[in-house]
Amino acid sequence: MIALVYCAPVLSGKSVIQPDIINYKGSAQEMLTYQDKTGENVYWSDAMFGGMPTYQTGAKYDFDIIKTIDGAFRFLPRPADYIFLLFTGFFILGLTVFKKWQYALVGAIFFAFGSYYFELIAAGHNGKLHTIGYFAPLIAGILLLYRKKYIAGFVLTTLFMGLQLQANHIQMTFYLFLAMLVFAIVQFIDSLKKKELPDFFKSSALVVVAVIIAAGLNANRLLSTYEYSKETTRGKSEMTLLKKNSNGLDHDYITQWSYGKLETLNLFIPNLMGGGSQTNPEDLKNYTSELQNTQYSLGEDEFNQQVFQAVTSQPRSAYWGDQPGTSGPAYQGAVVVFLFIIGMFMVRGKYATYKKWLVGATILSFILAWGKNLPFVTNLFIDYFPMYDKFRAVSSILVIAEFTMPFLAILTLYYFFNSDESDEFKKKVLYIAGGSTVGILIIFFLFGGMIFPFTSENEKLMTEQLIGQIQQANPNAIGLWDGLIKRLDEALILDRIEMFKSDTLRTLIFVLFTMALLLAYLFKFIKKPIIVILAIGALAFIDGFTVNKRYLNEDNFVSKYIVDNPFPTEMSPRLQTEAQNNNNVAQIAYKVPLNNLLSNISKQDKSHFRVYNTVLSTFNEAGTSYFVPSIGGYHAAKLGKYQDVVDIYFSQDPQLKKYGINDETGLINVLNMMNTKYIIHGSPTEPQVQQNPTALGSAWLASNIKWTENANDEILAINSTPIDHTVILRKDLVENKNLNVSADANSKIELVDYSPMKMTYKSSSNTDQIAVFSEVYYPHGWTATVDGKEVSIEKANYVLRAVPVQKGNHTIVMEFKPQVISTGNMIVIVSNILLLIVVAGGIYLGYKKCSTKENLNLAAEKA
Numbered sequence: 001m002i003a004l005v006y007c008a009p010v011l012s013g014k015s016v017i018q019p020d021i022i023n024y025k026g027s028a029q030e031m032l033t034y035q036d037k038t039g040e041n042v043y044w045s046d047a048m049f050g051g052m053p054t055y056q057t058g059a060k061y062d063f064d065i066i067k068t069i070d071g072a073f074r075f076l077p078r079p080a081d082y083i084f085l086l087f088t089g090f091f092i093l094g095l096t097v098f099k100k101w102q103y104a105l106v107g108a109i110f111f112a113f114g115s116y117y118f119e120l121i122a123a124g125h126n127g128k129l130h131t132i133g134y135f136a137p138l139i140a141g142i143l144l145l146y147r148k149k150y151i152a153g154f155v156l157t158t159l160f161m162g163l164q165l166q167a168n169h170i171q172m173t174f175y176l177f178l179a180m181l182v183f184a185i186v187q188f189i190d191s192l193k194k195k196e197l198p199d200f201f202k203s204s205a206l207v208v209v210a211v212i213i214a215a216g217l218n219a220n221r222l223l224s225t226y227e228y229s230k231e232t233t234r235g236k237s238e239m240t241l242l243k244k245n246s247n248g249l250d251h252d253y254i255t256q257w258s259y260g261k262l263e264t265l266n267l268f269i270p271n272l273m274g275g276g277s278q279t280n281p282e283d284l285k286n287y288t289s290e291l292q293n294t295q296y297s298l299g300e301d302e303f304n305q306q307v308f309q310a311v312t313s314q315p316r317s318a319y320w321g322d323q324p325g326t327s328g329p330a331y332q333g334a335v336v337v338f339l340f341i342i343g344m345f346m347v348r349g350k351y352a353t354y355k356k357w358l359v360g361a362t363i364l365s366f367i368l369a370w371g372k373n374l375p376f377v378t379n380l381f382i383d384y385f386p387m388y389d390k391f392r393a394v395s396s397i398l399v400i401a402e403f404t405m406p407f408l409a410i411l412t413l414y415y416f417f418n419s420d421e422s423d424e425f426k427k428k429v430l431y432i433a434g435g436s437t438v439g440i441l442i443i444f445f446l447f448g449g450m451i452f453p454f455t456s457e458n459e460k461l462m463t464e465q466l467i468g469q470i471q472q473a474n475p476n477a478i479g480l481w482d483g484l485i486k487r488l489d490e491a492l493i494l495d496r497i498e499m500f501k502s503d504t505l506r507t508l509i510f511v512l513f514t515m516a517l518l519l520a521y522l523f524k525f526i527k528k529p530i531i532v533i534l535a536i537g538a539l540a541f542i543d544g545f546t547v548n549k550r551y552l553n554e555d556n557f558v559s560k561y562i563v564d565n566p567f568p569t570e571m572s573p574r575l576q577t578e579a580q581n582n583n584n585v586a587q588i589a590y591k592v593p594l595n596n597l598l599s600n601i602s603k604q605d606k607s608h609f610r611v612y613n614t615v616l617s618t619f620n621e622a623g624t625s626y627f628v629p630s631i632g633g634y635h636a637a638k639l640g641k642y643q644d645v646v647d648i649y650f651s652q653d654p655q656l657k658k659y660g661i662n663d664e665t666g667l668i669n670v671l672n673m674m675n676t677k678y679i680i681h682g683s684p685t686e687p688q689v690q691q692n693p694t695a696l697g698s699a700w701l702a703s704n705i706k707w708t709e710n711a712n713d714e715i716l717a718i719n720s721t722p723i724d725h726t727v728i729l730r731k732d733l734v735e736n737k738n739l740n741v742s743a744d745a746n747s748k749i750e751l752v753d754y755s756p757m758k759m760t761y762k763s764s765s766n767t768d769q770i771a772v773f774s775e776v777y778y779p780h781g782w783t784a785t786v787d788g789k790e791v792s793i794e795k796a797n798y799v800l801r802a803v804p805v806q807k808g809n810h811t812i813v814m815e816f817k818p819q820v821i822s823t824g825n826m827i828v829i830v831s832n833i834l835l836l837i838v839v840a841g842g843i844y845l846g847y848k849k850c851s852t853k854e855n856l857n858l859a860a861e862k863a
Contacts, residue, residue, distance in 0.1 A: 002109075003076060003083035006545065009557035010077040017558050017584045018124025022566040023634040026622030028058045030629070034756055035060070043224075043781070044756050044816040047625035048633025049642050050610065050674050050799070051776040053818075055224040056168075056637055061821070063828045065835070066162045066217045073163070079121045079552075085133035086112035089160075090406070093136040096144055096156075098414050102530055106537035107410030110339075111136065113544025114402045115270065115331040118552040123327055128396075131172040134164035135403050141210070142180065145203040146187055151849075154206050155842035158835065161214035168221060171391040172399060178368075179361040179400045186357040213838065216831030220824025227780050227820050232637040234390040238711035239644045242653060249389055251372075251382055257393040258371025258378075259330075260322035262452070266329035267401065268337040269444070270547050271503040274318030274496050276328040283318050283499055290491035294484050303474050307481060310466065311488070318496055320456045322373060323395060328551045330398045334510035335540040336409045341437055343412030346429045351415060358408040365400035392636070413536065416518065417529040423522050430522075434515045441508040445501055454496040455489065463489065510543050558585050567626045569596040591623065594684045598627035601678055601689065608698045608754050609677035610774075615687050619646060624680075631674050641799045642776055645670060648715055659716055666719035672696050673723050673797055675774035694724075698751035699761055701769040701805070702727035703743040715798045727770050728797045735792065739804055742767040749805075749812075757816040764809045770794075771812060773801045781818030786810050 004011065030047040031054050041060045044053055053059075061067075073088065074081035090111040094104025120129045141156025164173055184204070191200035215222055229235060233249060265272050281288065291312065298304040319326060340362075347355045371378050371394040381388045416426060444451070463485060471478050517535050520526045558578055562568075562585060568575055571592050579589035594615055601611070610631050613624040618632035625633055638646075648656060649666045671679075677695045682688040704726040708714040717728045731737060747765035754760075763771060777795045784793045784803050787810055796802035803812060 002087065002541075003080040006083060006548075007077070007080040007557075009554060010080055013560055014557040015077070015560040015563040016079050016121065016552075016556050017563050017566075017588075018122070018126070020124030021126065022124070022588075023622040024058065024124075025566055026624070026626035027633060027635065028054075029626045030756060031058065038755075041821075042756055043818055043821060046608075046610075046629045046756055046775075048622060048630055048635065049619075049638055049776070050629075050631055050774075051778075052633075052635075052639055052642075053224070053228050053778070053781075055221075055228050057635065059224075061220040061828070062825050063832060064166075064220075065832050066166045069159075070163050070166055078126075082117075082121060082126070082129050082133060083112060085130070086117060089133050089136035092156075093140040093143075093407075094410065096140040096152075097411075100414075102533050102537075103410055103414050106413065106533055106540070107406060109537050109540050109544070110333065110336045110406035110409050111403065113333060113540065113548060114406070115328055115544070115548050115551060116398070116402055118548040119276075119327040122552045122556055127167060127169040128172055130167035131164055131169040132399055132403075134160050134167060135176055135399075138164055138176070139180070139403075142183075142207055145206050145210075146200070148199060148203070150203075150206060151842050151845050153203075154210055155838055157207060157210035158213050158838050161211050162217040162835065165214055165218040165222065168225075170225065171396070174387060174391065175397050175400055178364065178397075179404065182361040182364060183357045186353055186360065190353045213831055213834050216827050217835060219827035219831065220821055223820045223824045223827075224818065227818075229390065229637070231639055231641075231778060231780075233640050233643050234637055235640055237640050237644065239641075239648075239715055241659065241712055241715070242647055242655060249392055251379065254382060254389065254392050255371035255378060255394055257323050257326075257395045258373050259366075259369040259395040259398065261370055261373055263321045263323075263329075264366050264369070266321075267332045267398075267405070268334060269500070269503050269507050270329050270331040270550075271318075271499040273321040273329070274499060276551065277317050277319045277325040278327075279316075279318040284316065284492070284495050286491040286494045286498075287316060287488065290488050294488065297484075303477060304480070307470060307477070310469075311485070314462065316492055318492075318499055320454055320459070320496060322456070330395075330402060331547055332402055332405050333540055333543050333547075334507040335514050335536060335543055336406050338434070338437060338511045338514055339409035339412045339536075340405045342429060342433050343408045343415070345433045346421070346426065347408070347412055347415045349419065351411060354411060355408060358404040358411075362401045362404045362408075365397055365404070368397045369395050369401075371395065413533060417521075417533070427519070427522055430515060430518060434511075438508065438511060438515070441504060441511065445504045445508060448500055448504060449497045452500070454493045454500070459489075510539055513539055555582060556584065558582055562588065567595050567623055568592055569599045591684045594680070594687045595623070595627070597680065597687045597689060598624060602627045605677070607677075608675070608751055609695065610675050611678045611680060612671055612676045612692075613680040615680050615682060615684055618650070628678075631671070631676055639776060639778070644711075644715060645718075645799050649718070659719075661716075661719050668694070669718050669721070669723050673718075673772075673774060673800060696724060696772075696774065698754075698759075698775075699749045699771055699773045700724065701744075701747045701749050701763065701765060702772050702802075703741050703747075703767070703769055705729055705739060705741060705770070707731050711798070718797060723772075723797060727772050727802055729794060729802070734794055736804070739768075739770065741769050741804075744769065744807075759814045761812040761814075762809070763805050763812060765805065765807050767807050769805055769807075770796075771803045771805045772796050773803075773814065775801050775814065777801045780820065781816050783815050783817060785813045785815075 007016070027045075027048050031042045031045045034042045041062065042054060043059055044051065045057065073085055076084050087108045090108040091104045094107040095101070098104060117129055117132065137156060138160035141153050141160055144153030145157060147153070188200060191197050260273070263273050295308060298308055343355065344359055367374060367377055368381065378394065383389070415421075466485065467478065467482060470481050514536055517526070517532045521529065521532045526532055559574070562575065562578060566588055568588065569592065571589060575585070575589050579586040598611070610629045611624055612618065612631050616623065620634055621632065622634040624630040647653070648661065649670045671692060672694050673696055675695050675697055676692055679690045679692055680687055681690065702725055706717055706721050706726050706728045708717055708728060708730050710730070714728055714730050721728055725743070744765050744767040747767070747769055749761055749763040749771055752760050752762050759775070761771070777793070777800055782793055782801070784791050786803065786805065791803055794802045794804075801814070805812070
């Protein structure tokens with residue numbers, strides 16, 4: 001009910017519009033088209049980046065029973081299904097730990113109303129949220145195992161580990177592993193002290209077995225992802241012209257989104273640092289007013305008007321944190337954080353182990369989220385902790401704290417009402433820890449404007465650069481603009497202070513109400529614990545609901561038709577009306593002329609080709625791929641060799657001049673060898689198409705070989721090689737170093753049949769040649785046959801495929817038959833059987849245990 005109430009527009013036929021999912025629809029269109037056409041799963045697509053596996057872009061797998069089980073949990077319309085999953089998962093955890101519905105319910109509210117989850121929905125990071133939704137029930141199973149509830153614990157751990165891996169966001173699962181590593185260390189020390197190490201190892205062994213079965217349930221998904229990851233930007237790179245880290249992602253890239261140390265207080269005060277980067281204009285009223293006053297004061301002086309345009313062209317935001325941009329704060333709730341603080345001092349005894357784990361994991365989450373703001377620890381993890389260098393955006397590790405803090409918060413409530421602690425002890429903790437928290441909030445409210453800077457170093461740098469440009473262009477205007485810019489900055493800071501004070505007061509009020517309810521019970525003003533528990537739950541509900549509406553609200557919901565068809569090719573009255581009322585729809589409508597152009601190209605040209613779309617951010621959009629194959633696309637894990645080519649020939653990095661890349665020769669060669677037949681330029685509303693007459697087609701025959709020694713030489717050779725008749729090969733990668741090729745003016749090769757996973761070519765030549773294909777080289781799964789006889793596929797031109805072809809007429813077939821999928825399917829079948837045995841065995845043993853207990857009770861009654 002809570003999920004549906006929050007997402008009420010879905011009940012009237014609307015759906016949530018998500019930018020990342022729009023890009024997904026673009027990237028997956030070719031795959032879905034061929035799946036519908038053939039009825040078979042498609043594991044390779046040419047839609048983006050010149051071709052890539054579909055393992056991370058929506059591939060379907062056979063025997064995927066665990067996905068069917070997942071569908072049973074997510075029966076509500078999106079995004080209510082994800083919110084429901086967050087609630088239900090933690091409710092299961094609450095029941096296993098506390099065995100009382102009221103704590104499970106309130107704990108679910110504490111957890112599920114974290115603002116980060118609603119920001120993920122708004123952005124379309126569904127895989128991330130889907131994985132997080134299974135955190136709590138998985139941990140419930142693990143905790144049961146360590147509490148010696150082996151049957152229920154093993155069943156839950158196996159099932160929910162399988163469901164989490166099925167959600168397919170390995171980064172989130174890895175972060176959960178870090179949290180549970182802290183748990184294992186704390187549990188081990190506790191077992192050592194209690195001399196219960198055999199029980200610890202037995203429970204740990206069962207966890208390992210459960211994880212193995214769960215991994216088996218997802219073997220096709222995991223094995224293909226692992227194989228693919230080695231070839232992506234997450235894997236090892238041999239090209240070192242621009243890279244600092246040849247194994248995994250660069251440090252700067254990993255830590256680009258690092259949470260500020262002060263920014264961590266956002267978990268307690270949502271607008272401490274101004275909220276999200278996209279600020280509601282109503283929150284910048286002082287800045288907007290000062291901007292208007294500045295414009296009126298300038299008159300019609302041409303230079304001043306130009307400077308004013310430069311100022312207004314840099315959109316200002318209320319956000320002043322360390323990250324390049326953010327959808328919003330990782331606000332976990334005033335009530336939750338307050339109870340977490342109380343719990344650090346109150347919870348002890350048999351729950352001390354849980355407290356140590358939850359506090360330790362929270363601190364670890366904070367430290368790692370700081371990223372480049374705590375470089376010593378971050379670099380230590382990147383360089384030495386397995387897999388840590390495979391993931392970017394370290395700030396997202398706060399998902400650990402967003403689980404551990406609500407858990408300790410509800411544990412604190414349970415301990416408060418169910419422990420044997422004296423009322424005096426509880427009052428003391430509330431007075432000291434609670435009073436200190438209240439005191440800090442009051443200080444923040446009264447003096448925060450003087451304590452915090454409310455501006456970032458980047459903003460200061462931007463201001464200095466602008467002043468410097470004015471000084472250089474017109475020294476006489478520097479006095480005027482120095483004062484005007486200072487007043488604008490002061491107005492912006494005033495807006496930020498007002499937002500900060502408003503939310504600090506808001507947090508203070510929720511803290512005071514929570515503290516008052518707890519003290520009211522201790523002083524017997526309220527005698528029933530359930531009243532206090534539910535009242536605190538209601539406070540957390542109001543707190544989370546109102547803050548989350550800042551980031552996911554009615555503006556995010558539009559007609560389902562538009563969500564299902566995000567690439568319209570004509571401006572219908574319906575689209576025009578909705579675009580006037582909704583900014584998200586306006587962005588879709590804005591691209592109608594561009595979509596129409598791409599659609600026409602697709603309809604008019606049925607040959608196989610690619611498009612270079614310069615209108616949008618080529619390598620950060622997948623709308624083009626909805627209509628035609630693109631050399632660009634949108635994905636966080638591109639094939640590494642393709643990304644290398646993008647970095648060298650599309651980035652225009654000044655460092656490359658020392659390698660002889662001074663013009664667009666290399667770029668043109670890349671476009672030609674990638675069969676880029678059309679180049680789109682202009683704007684989304686007035687796009688223009690230019691045909692590339694030098695595109696080399698789907699394949700061509702090379703009569704010369706340029707041998708290179710290493711990856712750097714190979715990629716640089718693209719810049720200076722006549723690739724229309726010369727193929728670039730690496731000596732250490734080609735088995736036959738004595739390839740004999742010679743020119744033939746009448747030789748030809750053409751693509752006669754195309755599907756993403758199978759391409760057939762016909763070649764004709766009077767001499768031996770090398771066939772070069774405008775298809776991205778991928779070392780796994782692709783096979784080539786010449787007249788039915790299998791031949792090796794060579795890596796050519798750094799990123800393409802090549803096959804030596806003898807003189808004569810030949811039929812060449814390229815086919816993608818990934819062995820990893822076949823192997824994975826066999827493991828999945830076995831694991832599905834094991835899952836059935838585990839569940840059935842658990843039910844039987846549980847029933848047998850209950851029957852035995854019932855018989856003992858009856859015997860006792862008769863006696």
